[in-house]
Amino acid sequence: MRKCFLIFIVFTLAAIGGCSTTQEIFLAKGEYKKKISTVVQVLEADNSPEMNKNLESALIKEGFSIKVPLPTGTRRSAEADAVVSYADVWRWDLAMYLRSLTVRLYDAETGDLLASGDWKDSPLHGFRDSKLVVEGVVSEMFEKVRAATKVTN
Secondary structure (H helix, E strand, C coil): CHHHHHHHHHHHHHHHCCEEEEEEEEEEECCCCCCCCCEEEEECCCCCCCHHHHHHHHHHCCCCCCCEECCCCCCCCCCEEEEEEEEEEEEECCCCCEEEEEEEEEECCCCCEEEEEEEECCCCCCCCCCHHHHHHHHHHHHHHHHHHHHCCC
């Protein structure tokens, strides 16, 4: 009986730990001098219309004005304050699921990386709502960028 209980505890802990996700936001600079109010998305080659819409929706939810998307590889724009792109990885397990997502934010004037947000599902993945994942990464990323922004007049 004790052996069965121990096995149950081990499997329960493995399942709980295996169902977790990780999300990390990296700020490329410690302080920003310019407020971001307009954003433009770079359309990468393998991005889907659904994920493009998820990113656009998340940016609008954060209060940004969205400009017409830019072609693959673009990192600068005179039309916006920041350029954003993403890379997503999908896998198959009875249904397609989002395995990982990276969102990158660039200064539209210089093309320099401002911030990067990485999200990964665990090996014992869940079938997460991709829209909610994108919103979570974008929200935390811009929360940290706003906190690091010191606008000088």
